[in-house]
Amino acid sequence: MNFCSHCGAPVRFAIPMDDDRPRYLCDNCGTIHYQNPRIVAGSLPIMADRVLLCRRAITPREGYWTLPAGFMENGETTREAAIRETREEACAEIEVGGLYTLVDLPHINQVYMIYLARLAPQREPAFAAGPESLEVRLFSEAEIPWASLAFSTVTLTLEHFFADRRHDGLAGDRALADYPLHDGVIRRW
Amino acid sequence: MNFCSHCGAPVRFAIPMDDDRPRYLCDNCGTIHYQNPRIVAGSLPIMADRVLLCRRAITPREGYWTLPAGFMENGETTREAAIRETREEACAEIEVGGLYTLVDLPHINQVYMIYLARLAPQREPAFAAGPESLEVRLFSEAEIPWASLAFSTVTLTLEHFFADRRHDGLAGDRALADYPLHDGVIRRW
Numbered sequence: 001m002n003f004c005s006h007c008g009a010p011v012r013f014a015i016p017m018d019d020d021r022p023r024y025l026c027d028n029c030g031t032i033h034y035q036n037p038r039i040v041a042g043s044l045p046i047m048a049d050r051v052l053l054c055r056r057a058i059t060p061r062e063g064y065w066t067l068p069a070g071f072m073e074n075g076e077t078t079r080e081a082a083i084r085e086t087r088e089e090a091c092a093e094i095e096v097g098g099l100y101t102l103v104d105l106p107h108i109n110q111v112y113m114i115y116l117a118r119l120a121p122q123r124e125p126a127f128a129a130g131p132e133s134l135e136v137r138l139f140s141e142a143e144i145p146w147a148s149l150a151f152s153t154v155t156l157t158l159e160h161f162f163a164d165r166r167h168d169g170l171a172g173d174r175a176l177a178d179y180p181l182h183d184g185v186i187r188r189w
Numbered sequence: 190m191n192f193c194s195h196c197g198a199p200v201r202f203a204i205p206m207d208d209d210r211p212r213y214l215c216d217n218c219g220t221i222h223y224q225n226p227r228i229v230a231g232s233l234p235i236m237a238d239r240v241l242l243c244r245r246a247i248t249p250r251e252g253y254w255t256l257p258a259g260f261m262e263n264g265e266t267t268r269e270a271a272i273r274e275t276r277e278e279a280c281a282e283i284e285v286g287g288l289y290t291l292v293d294l295p296h297i298n299q300v301y302m303i304y305l306a307r308l309a310p311q312r313e314p315a316f317a318a319g320p321e322s323l324e325v326r327l328f329s330e331a332e333i334p335w336a337s338l339a340f341s342t343v344t345l346t347l348e349h350f351f352a353d354r355r356h357d358g359l360a361g362d363r364a365l366a367d368y369p370l371h372d373g374v375i376r377r378w
Contacts, residue, residue, distance in 0.1 A: 001194045001195070002194065002195060002196070002197065003192055003193065003194050003195070003196070003197035004192065004194070005190045005191065005192055005193070005194045005200075005213075005222070006190070006191060006192070007191070007192070008191065008192035008197050008199075010197075011194075018320075021262065024194075033194070034260070035263055036227045036228065036260055036261060036262065036263060037227075037228060037261050037262075037263055038225045038226075039225070039226060039228065039300060071223070071225055072225060072226050072300075073210065073225065073226075074224055074225060074226055074295075074298040075295050075296075075298065076295055077293035077295050077374050078291070078293055078300060079293070080295075098370070098372070099291060099370065099372065102267070102288060104266035104267055104268070106263075106264050106265055106266050106269075107264075109263040109264065111228060111261075111267060131207075181287070181288065181370050183287070183288065185266050
């Protein structure tokens with residue numbers, strides 16, 4: 001940030017009075033420009049014993065596999081953001097369950113929120129590559145491309161999911177609402 | 190937003206190519222200025238059968254009672270934000286449990302995240318009014334000033350907590366980690 005978005009004057013980076021950390025300050029109009037973490041919302045879409053992943057068509061991590069997720073927009077809820085991202089990246093409609101992983105990424109000022117979801121069964125085809133995906137497909141646990149996952153948040157979410165499923169044993173058809181929330185902090189790239 | 194914070198030129202509000210919603214665009218340097226929801230993080234500090242509330246010394250809702258909470262900062266985790274806000278507003282140190290309420294407020298572009306917490310027992314005095322509070326005190330359920338709570342998110346969080354406690358019966362000493370997550374959407378002021 002170089003200029004005040006309100007009045008156009010140059011800003012300086014300093015600690016405001018009655019504050020304890022530096023902000024971008026405009027001496028011309030007095031605006032303090034706060035900067036805050038952003039939420040990345042998405043889903044873990046499941047269908048029977050398989051999960052839906054998208055191969056990224058865009059940077060960063062182009063060509064690697066991810067869960068459908070992206071920056072939450074103003075005016076929407078976290079669930080609406082997860083539904084929209086899943087529609088955009090995987091052309092898939094989902095029934096959303098509870099929040100499944102909540103991951104703080106303080107080094108990049110992001111909070112990841114992944115909702116567990118079921119692919120809506122009535123649509124055919126149930127999914128396809130959106131403009132930001134090269135390919136979208138279902139993976140059983142044995143098929144997960146662990147070495148080709150795009151982000152550590154995706155790895156963490158899938159590890160929790162298959163551990164929760166193993167805990168269920170062969171019965172394995174837990175209701176979406178009965179999965180626990182897993183939270184964590186990742187401080188590396 | 191009137192001016193580009195990168196180059197200082199005037200911005201216009203229009204839908205960028207390959208996008209589906211209007212953003213602030215700079216035709217001079219090409220920057221697209223995205224705006225995203227902010228996280229309000231805080232705690233519900235409990236001590237035996239009482240909860241800690243702060244009476245606000247600042248607008249909005251000056252004079253009304255709230256849970257210690259505020260905008261999450263860059264570089265911190267949601268739990269760290271909850272601890273910091275509780276320290277700033279109530280001069281209290283807490284042991285943080287799980288995420289307890291997650292409330293989407295899409296009309297004001299906020300996501301509320303309240304962690305259940307215990308007041309650390311070893312400090313004396315355990316709490317005091319910080320600069321943004323007029324008064325800080327513990328309330329039993331019967332003492333809660335329901336008509337003088339500052340925000341609907343606070344009301345919702347307290348209603349869930351006392352309902353969960355009633356469900357426990359007289360035993361009433363559930364571990365912090367055993368309380369469920371409650372989520373919701375509030376679309377009004």
